[in-house]
Amino acid sequence: MQSVFSGDIEVSIVRAGREIARVVRPLRETAAGPVIRFKRQFWPVADGIVYLDNGPIPEDGDNSPANENLVRHDEEDDVLQDAVISAGGSARLLVNAGPGTGKTFVACSRVAALIGEGVPASRIWLVSFTRTAIQEIRNRLESYLDDPADATAVKIATLDSHAWAIQSGFSSEARLTGSHNDNIRTTLERVLEDEDVQEYLGRIRHLVIDEAQDIIGDRARLLLAMVDGIDEGCGVTVFCDRAQAIYGFTEDSHGDDDGEIFVEELERRSFEPRELRRVHRTSDPALLKIFTDVRQRVLDERLPASRKGELVRGEIRRLAANQLGQSWDLDLTGVPANSLVLVRQRCDALTISGKNSEIPHRLRMSGLPSRILPWLAQIFWDYAGRRVSDDDFTELWQTRIDESAAPLTAERAWQLMVEGAGVTGHLVDLHRLRELLGRSSPPVIFTSPEYGDGGPVVGTIHASKGREGDNVFLFLPPLEDDADDEEEIRVLYVGATRAKHRLSVGDAPGRQSGxxxxxxxxxxxxxxxxxxxxxxxxxxxxxxxxxxxxxxxxxxxxxxxxxxxxxxxxxxxxxxxxxxxxxxxxxxxxxxxxxxxxxxxxxxxxxxxxxxxxxxxxxxxxxxxxxxxxxxxxxxxxxxxxxxxxxxxxxxxxxxxxxxxxxxxxxxxx
Structure with a gap:
C-alpha cells in the first residue's frame, strides 16, 4: 500500500496493557490507517498508541508502506540506537549524540535492557551534569521498565549528589561546607585512597554518564578515577556532543581552561565509538538544517573562530521562522506557555522578567534556590512527630491542601515520601526526609524544574541545556572582543536547537551589569x-x-x-x-x-x-x-x-x- 508522511509523532508503546516505551517516529498515512516503524516492523497507531499485542502489519508486497529512502533512514536509525541499547553489559561506549537525536530514549532503553538482562537496578549508576536532565530521566525511566520500582532503585543523580553520598556514607565528619568543587576534591581523595570506598564502587555493574563534553577539571578527574577503579567487567555508557560543549556552564562565565579532557581521556582508554544521527525533536525543514548542517559548521575546525561565528549567527538568523526586535521589548502576553525565551546573560533574563511582572511566567537560571514544592511545608509546618503514617498524612492533606490546585494527588505525594524516606509502605521517617530536603541539592522528585508555576519559561541558554520547547525566542548577544569565540558559537547553537516547531531570533544587549x-x-x-x-x-x-x-x-x-x-x-x-x-x-x-x-x-x-x-x-x-x-x-x-x-x-x-x-x-x- 502507498503511504504519505505526516511529520513526527510521539507514540506510546503498550504491551499487556502497560506502556513499555515512548518513542518519536515519522507517521505514515496509509490506506490501512496511520502507521509507524518500530523495531524494524510497521505497526498501526490508534490515538497515539501502538498495541504490540495486536501484532505488526505484514511487509509483503503491496502491504509495505512506500518511500524506500525514508524507510532505509528509519532502519539505519533503529540500527544505530540498537547498537547502544543492546550492547553487552560490560561494553564501554562513547556515544556521539547531537541535540534531539533521542539520547534520553536511548539512555532509558539502555538501562531497561540491562535490567532485563539481570543487572540489579541498584547496581546501575547514572550521572548527569544538571538536575533538569536528572528529573527528565527519572520521569521517563519508569515507563520503560516492567517493574516501575526498579526506576527508584537506579542511582540517578548529579555528580555532586553522587559525590556527597560517597562522602557522607564513609565519613562521620562529612559536612556540606565550602564550594561544590571542595566536595568533588574531597570525594576524589577518598576514591583514590580509601579502600572501603573503592570496594563500594566495585559493586557498580554499569555506569551511565551524560553530557560528557561538559565534564572538566576536578569533575573529570573524579569520574576518570571512578572509571579506572570499577571492575573491568563493569560497563560504561557515555553520551557526548562536542557541538554543545559550553564549559563554563553558567550564564555569566566565559570559558574554562580544561577543555575536553574527559572525552579525550575516554578515547585514550579505547572506548568504542557509537553515534546517534536522526533528529527526532523536529520535522521542520529549516530547523533540521540548524540541527544538522549548522552543527557541522560548529564542529568545523578549519575555519577561524571569528569567521565561523559570523557564519553560524547568519545561518541561525536566516533559518529562523521569525525575526524579533530587542529583548527588553518582548511582551510575554502573546507568548505560548510551551515556549522558551532564551538569552545569554542573566541580566537580560531578569530584565525580561521584570518588564513582564504582571504576566505569569517561570524562570530557569543558575543560582536560584531549589524550589521544594510548597505542599511539604503546608502539611508539616507544625508537625512535631518523628514519623508520620499514611492515615495521618491523608488526614492532613485533606484538611490543608486544595486538591483543585495541587500539582499531584495525596496518593502520589505519599509514594514520593515513601521513596525518599519510607520506613515501610505505611510509615515515613520525617527526620530522614528532612536530611534529604535540607541538602543544597534536594531530590528532584520533591522540586519543580522551573522557578514558578505557569506560563512560558524565561531563562539563560546554559540553564536550559537539555530542555526543549515548541517555540523558542532566542536573543543573540553582540560579538564581544574578550569572549571565547568557539564557546560563544556553541552557546548559540545550544539555544537554537531547543526548538521543536518554531524558532524566533532577536537581539540582546552586551554585558552591562556587574x-x-x-x-x-x-x-x-x-x-x-x-x-x-x-x-x-x-x-x-x-x-x-x-x-x-x-x-x-x-x-x-x-x-x-x-x-x-x-x-x-x-x-x-x-x-x-x-x-x-x-x-x-x-x-x-x-x-x-x-x-x-x-x-x-x-x-x-x-x-x-x-x-x-x-x-x-x-x-x-x-x-x-x-x-x-x-x-x-x-x-x-x-x-x-x-x-x-x-x-x-x-x-x-x-x-x-x-x-x-x-x-x-x-x-x-x-
Whole structure:
C-alpha cells in the first residue's frame, strides 16, 4: 500500500496493557490507517498508541508502506540506537549524540535492557551534569521498565549528589561546607585512597554518564578515577556532543581552561565509538538544517573562530521562522506557555522578567534556590512527630491542601515520601526526609524544574541545556572582543536547537551589569541601582521564623501572610539597626514577612566598594514574589535553637519565591 508522511509523532508503546516505551517516529498515512516503524516492523497507531499485542502489519508486497529512502533512514536509525541499547553489559561506549537525536530514549532503553538482562537496578549508576536532565530521566525511566520500582532503585543523580553520598556514607565528619568543587576534591581523595570506598564502587555493574563534553577539571578527574577503579567487567555508557560543549556552564562565565579532557581521556582508554544521527525533536525543514548542517559548521575546525561565528549567527538568523526586535521589548502576553525565551546573560533574563511582572511566567537560571514544592511545608509546618503514617498524612492533606490546585494527588505525594524516606509502605521517617530536603541539592522528585508555576519559561541558554520547547525566542548577544569565540558559537547553537516547531531570533544587549559572587547588579543614570534579589541563601530559616526577627505571634502572622499571598508585588526591604543592619522585608501594608540574610547586606557593601560610594545602599524597592516554596532545616542543625516553635520541632516552613531586580540608589559621594 502507498503511504504519505505526516511529520513526527510521539507514540506510546503498550504491551499487556502497560506502556513499555515512548518513542518519536515519522507517521505514515496509509490506506490501512496511520502507521509507524518500530523495531524494524510497521505497526498501526490508534490515538497515539501502538498495541504490540495486536501484532505488526505484514511487509509483503503491496502491504509495505512506500518511500524506500525514508524507510532505509528509519532502519539505519533503529540500527544505530540498537547498537547502544543492546550492547553487552560490560561494553564501554562513547556515544556521539547531537541535540534531539533521542539520547534520553536511548539512555532509558539502555538501562531497561540491562535490567532485563539481570543487572540489579541498584547496581546501575547514572550521572548527569544538571538536575533538569536528572528529573527528565527519572520521569521517563519508569515507563520503560516492567517493574516501575526498579526506576527508584537506579542511582540517578548529579555528580555532586553522587559525590556527597560517597562522602557522607564513609565519613562521620562529612559536612556540606565550602564550594561544590571542595566536595568533588574531597570525594576524589577518598576514591583514590580509601579502600572501603573503592570496594563500594566495585559493586557498580554499569555506569551511565551524560553530557560528557561538559565534564572538566576536578569533575573529570573524579569520574576518570571512578572509571579506572570499577571492575573491568563493569560497563560504561557515555553520551557526548562536542557541538554543545559550553564549559563554563553558567550564564555569566566565559570559558574554562580544561577543555575536553574527559572525552579525550575516554578515547585514550579505547572506548568504542557509537553515534546517534536522526533528529527526532523536529520535522521542520529549516530547523533540521540548524540541527544538522549548522552543527557541522560548529564542529568545523578549519575555519577561524571569528569567521565561523559570523557564519553560524547568519545561518541561525536566516533559518529562523521569525525575526524579533530587542529583548527588553518582548511582551510575554502573546507568548505560548510551551515556549522558551532564551538569552545569554542573566541580566537580560531578569530584565525580561521584570518588564513582564504582571504576566505569569517561570524562570530557569543558575543560582536560584531549589524550589521544594510548597505542599511539604503546608502539611508539616507544625508537625512535631518523628514519623508520620499514611492515615495521618491523608488526614492532613485533606484538611490543608486544595486538591483543585495541587500539582499531584495525596496518593502520589505519599509514594514520593515513601521513596525518599519510607520506613515501610505505611510509615515515613520525617527526620530522614528532612536530611534529604535540607541538602543544597534536594531530590528532584520533591522540586519543580522551573522557578514558578505557569506560563512560558524565561531563562539563560546554559540553564536550559537539555530542555526543549515548541517555540523558542532566542536573543543573540553582540560579538564581544574578550569572549571565547568557539564557546560563544556553541552557546548559540545550544539555544537554537531547543526548538521543536518554531524558532524566533532577536537581539540582546552586551554585558552591562556587574556581578558580586553571582549576584547581578546594574548602575543606571542619576545613581539609581538595579540589584538582583532572590538568590539561593537570600532567605533562611532565621529570617523567616527566627527569634531575632520576630516574636512567636509575629512569626505566625508572617507565615500566614506568605501562605495566603503566593504572588506579591511592591515588597520593600530596608536595613534596620536592631537587626544588625540586615534588611527587613515588608508588604505594602508594612507587614514584616521576613528578614533578608546577612549575605545580602555584605553583597550590598561590595557593590558600594565597586562604585566607590559610601555608605552602602540601605533599601531595595519593587521586590516581588512569584509563588511559594518549602524551606527545610535538617535535624540537629544548630539553627533550630534560634527558631520559634512549632518550626523548631518541625523543621518545615514556607518561603516566598523572590525574583528579579529590586530598585535602590547610591548614597554619598566617591
Amino acid at each position: 556581578n558580586i559572587d553571582g549576584r547581578v547588579w546594574k548602575r543606571l543614570p542619576k545613581d539609581k541601582l538595579l540589584i538582583e534579589i532572590g538568590r539561593s541563601g537570600d532567605l533562611d530559616a532565621e529570617g523567616l521564623v527566627g527569634v531575632a526577627a520576630f516574636s512567636e505571634e509575629e512569626a505566625r502572622k508572617a507565615q500566614l501572610v506568605i501562605a495566603l499571598n503566593p504572588s506579591m508585588q511592591d515588597l520593600y526591604a530596608a536595613a534596620k539597626g536592631d537587626l544588625g543592619w540586615n534588611m527587613e522585608l515588608v508588604t505594602p501594608e508594612q507587614q514584616r514577612i521576613a528578614v533578608l540574610a546577612d549575605r545580602v547586606r555584605t553583597d550590598f557593601r561590595e557593590i558600594a566598594k565597586a562604585t566607590n560610594r559610601w555608605p552602602q545602599p540601605g533599601y531595595l524597592a519593587k521586590i516581588r514574589s512569584i509563588g511559594l516554596r518549602t524551606l527545610v532545616v535538617r535535624p540537629g542543625d544548630p539553627v533550630l535553637e534560634r527558631l520559634h516553635e512549632p518550626w523548631r520541632s518541625s523543621g518545615f516552613m514556607l518561603a516566598p519565591m523572590l525574583v528579579g531586580f529590586g530598585w535602590s540608589k547610591l548614597k554619598g559621594r566617591s
